[in-house]
Amino acid sequence: MAKVFGAVTIDADMCKGCNLCVVACPTDVLALQPQExxxxxxxxxxxxxxxxxxxxxxxxxxxxxxxxxxxxxxxKNI
Amino acid sequence: xxREEIIRPENKVYGRPELLMPVHTHYCPGCSHGVVHKIIAxxxxxxxxxxxxxxxxxxGCAVFAYNYIDIDWIEAAHGRAPAVATAASRxxxxxxxxTYQGDGDLSAIGTAETIHAANRxxxxxxxxxxxxxxxxxxxxxxxxxxxxxxxxxxxxxRRADLNGYPLAISPILASLxxxxxxxxxxxxxxxxxxxxKAAIKKAFQNAMxxxxxxxxxxxxxxNSGWKLTPAxxxxxxVENMFPKYPLGDLKNVEPQQ
Amino acid sequence: xxxxxxxxxGNEAIAHAAIRYGADGYFGYPITPQSExxxxxxxxxxxxxxxxxxxxxxxxxxxxxxxxxxxxxxxxVMTSSSSPGVSLKQEGISYLAAxxxxxxxxxxxxxxxxxxxxxxxxxxxxQAVKGGxxxxxxxxxxxxxxxxxxxxxxxxxxxxxxxxxxxxxxxADGIVGQMxxxxxxxxxxxxRTDEEIRQQCPWATTGxxxxxxxxxxxxxxxxxxxxxxxxxxxxxxYKRIAENEVRYQEYFTDDAEYLIVAFGSVARICLKAIEDxxxxxxxxxxxxxxxxxxxxxxxxxxxxxxxxxxxTVELNAGQMIEDVRLAVAGSTPVEHFGRMGGIVPNPNEVIxxxxxxxxxxx
Numbered sequence: 001m002a003k004v005f006g007a008v009t010i011d012a013d014m015c016k017g018c019n020l021c022v023v024a025c026p027t028d029v030l031a032l033q034p035q036e037x038x039x040x041x042x043x044x045x046x047x048x049x050x051x052x053x054x055x056x057x058x059x060x061x062x063x064x065x066x067x068x069x070x071x072x073x074x075x076k077n078i
Numbered sequence: 079x080x081r082e083e084i085i086r087p088e089n090k091v092y093g094r095p096e097l098l099m100p101v102h103t104h105y106c107p108g109c110s111h112g113v114v115h116k117i118i119a120x121x122x123x124x125x126x127x128x129x130x131x132x133x134x135x136x137x138g139c140a141v142f143a144y145n146y147i148d149i150d151w152i153e154a155a156h157g158r159a160p161a162v163a164t165a166a167s168r169x170x171x172x173x174x175x176x177t178y179q180g181d182g183d184l185s186a187i188g189t190a191e192t193i194h195a196a197n198r199x200x201x202x203x204x205x206x207x208x209x210x211x212x213x214x215x216x217x218x219x220x221x222x223x224x225x226x227x228x229x230x231x232x233x234x235x236r237r238a239d240l241n242g243y244p245l246a247i248s249p250i251l252a253s254l255x256x257x258x259x260x261x262x263x264x265x266x267x268x269x270x271x272x273x274x275k276a277a278i279k280k281a282f283q284n285a286m287x288x289x290x291x292x293x294x295x296x297x298x299x300x301n302s303g304w305k306l307t308p309a310x311x312x313x314x315x316v317e318n319m320f321p322k323y324p325l326g327d328l329k330n331v332e333p334q335q
Numbered sequence: 336x337x338x339x340x341x342x343x344x345g346n347e348a349i350a351h352a353a354i355r356y357g358a359d360g361y362f363g364y365p366i367t368p369q370s371e372x373x374x375x376x377x378x379x380x381x382x383x384x385x386x387x388x389x390x391x392x393x394x395x396x397x398x399x400x401x402x403x404x405x406x407x408x409x410x411x412v413m414t415s416s417s418s419p420g421v422s423l424k425q426e427g428i429s430y431l432a433a434x435x436x437x438x439x440x441x442x443x444x445x446x447x448x449x450x451x452x453x454x455x456x457x458x459x460x461x462q463a464v465k466g467g468x469x470x471x472x473x474x475x476x477x478x479x480x481x482x483x484x485x486x487x488x489x490x491x492x493x494x495x496x497x498x499x500x501x502x503x504x505x506x507a508d509g510i511v512g513q514m515x516x517x518x519x520x521x522x523x524x525x526x527r528t529d530e531e532i533r534q535q536c537p538w539a540t541t542g543x544x545x546x547x548x549x550x551x552x553x554x555x556x557x558x559x560x561x562x563x564x565x566x567x568x569x570x571x572x573y574k575r576i577a578e579n580e581v582r583y584q585e586y587f588t589d590d591a592e593y594l595i596v597a598f599g600s601v602a603r604i605c606l607k608a609i610e611d612x613x614x615x616x617x618x619x620x621x622x623x624x625x626x627x628x629x630x631x632x633x634x635x636x637x638x639x640x641x642x643x644x645x646x647t648v649e650l651n652a653g654q655m656i657e658d659v660r661l662a663v664a665g666s667t668p669v670e671h672f673g674r675m676g677g678i679v680p681n682p683n684e685v686i687x688x689x690x691x692x693x694x695x696x697x
Contacts (some may be wrong), residue, residue, distance in 0.1 A: 005079045005083075005084050006084065007081050007084040007085050009085060011094075014102065016106075016107035016108070017107055018107035018108030018308040019108070019307065019308060019309055020108055020308050020309060020312075023309045023312075024267070024268060040102070042107065050081060055084075055091060056268075057091055057092040057268070058268040060092040060093075061092070061268040061271045061272070062113060062265070062266070062267065062268055062271060063112075063113070063116075064103075064105065064107075064108060064109055064110065064111070064112025064113045064116070065102075065103065065112050066094040066095065066098055066112070066116045067094070068092070069090060069092065069093045069094070070090070070091050070092035070093070071084045071085045071086065071089040071090050071091065072084075072089055072091045073079060073083070073084050073089050075079065128543065129542055129543045129544050129545075130542040130544075131542060131543075132408070132540050132541070132542055134404070135553075141555060144551045144553060148549055149542075149543060149549055150540035150541065150542055150543055150549050150550045150551070151540065151549075151550075151551045151552070151553070152403075152404060152407045152540050152551075152552045152553075153434075153551070153552065153553035153554065153555055154400065154403070154404075155400060155403070155426055155427060155430050158396065158397070158400035158403070158427070161392070161396075161397040161398075161400035161401050161403075161404065162400050162401070162403055162404030162407070163404060164390070164397075164401050164404065165360060165362060165388075165390075165400075165401035165402065165403075165404035165405035165408075165410075165412065166404040166405065166407065166408050166540070168360070168388050168390065168405075169359055169360050169388055169405045169408055169410045169412070170408050170410075170529075170541055170542070172542070173408075173541065173542045174542070190393055190394060190396075190397065191393070191396075191397050191400070194392075194393035194397065
């Protein structure tokens, strides 16, 4: 059986902390920084539980600021 | 598998389209405009038509659309984008000319230009962002504002006897012989974004094939104007906007074989 | 098409001249007394010969914004209308000026204000020469007095508009638009190719193509410091135009003791009055501004020192007289004679005005 490994990178500087990616993620990978803000004062998104990512790109698809990159590996040997 | 092993160029499945300029947009956090800009940029790139594209920006929140997508743009007077696009398209038949307009620009001050350009069947694409409010000027009533909806100029809610009824303009445009494709989409979920992208792709193809006017209405949110969070705005839109502005194709004239 | 001598109306001549200039597009809306421009273009079907686009728009507002869209892509485009319609176009004209776009606008003036009358007038002088729409800008304003000038000013207007990247206006009146005269139509010029436009108009939004940079046509600049720079650049352009493009014609000014200033069709009536007055021994001269903006201020100032008085004759309540008074700066009396609302004066009335207003003894 194949296993899917996913990962996202978020451009913290471009992120406006709108939370739409957090809502869109089916595996609850993402969260907004609870304390830290970027240069423009936004609590930017970050992968709080990166291991749960399946690389589905739901987060990046709904991101209005195009600040999420998605990577995906399907390992057929597992 | 470690994060470092996954994050490699060969494994990248989604990224920022190259045609989006590397700048912060002026849009509020969670604004639908950003998503629509992104899918336009993706499509122009994927369809290899960026070099032929001429966008016509409106007056309204999207007035600065020309700062965000790396193509030629003309900034039109309020409501006049379809007239500007008419001439740009007729005089440059090889160009892909599209307008990007909000509900104030398209369905209030620019109603006449919109209807007549569509009725002439200009080979242009009209992308219509309907968030039922004037965003740029601070949240006033739009023609598309729902009954009961509170805005800066309907602080007690829109009343039919005072302000008239919400205007659904896409069905009017669908009734015109000049339009070949009129559809209503949204960008609030990943699936909706993919459908909206497919719709805009079809519209661009229609324009390139000179099949007439294509109109893609995006039922959108304005969380600042609606005074909700972005996620709450999506829910409010589904509950309140979709009954008045239901999603789906209103007209789709398939090309003659 | 070769050079050709024809008899036709001023409005018809505009249509022929536009095609023969190699104009790329005309966008207009019917309004009396200039509807023959669009009608003649429709009859001549230039889209089948030169490839020129001709489109009847849904409104004057749409027509001027079509001009804006066409001009943004570097094409030679024009519109025509008459006074109420030109009022509707003012927003678009302001945008053309602010976006530094070349375009040609014809106003065949009729009597106003409001719906007014369909008869000839010159009451849109202020609107034409002082900008007309919002903001600090000028149009190059050409005032034809003959059907030949209607023809010639199409090419001149387009050439100046492209030279300075600013809209130009032909300010005609209902007489020049409607009267028939002999006219020499110029030979056909080919329309510029898309490649020529890309070379000559590197700013044009034709689609990025092989260009390294993208083009954006906009009049918006929210950074006030940059907006002021834009305005300073516009003013530099107007200064260059004022220095280089003043045009006028003089009649009997060598020995003139009194001067008439008149433009367009009225200048022709005044010329007849001057001939009658000279037959009676009176030394009247005339200057006819051809460019109403830039105005022949310097020459009128000179003549102001030579003559005992100046009479402006206009089909309005006295508009150009303000520019004449500014030019002479009090060095000589300046009076106005005008008829309004579509009434055209006869030469005797002009002579009477000279007698009554400037105490000229006949």
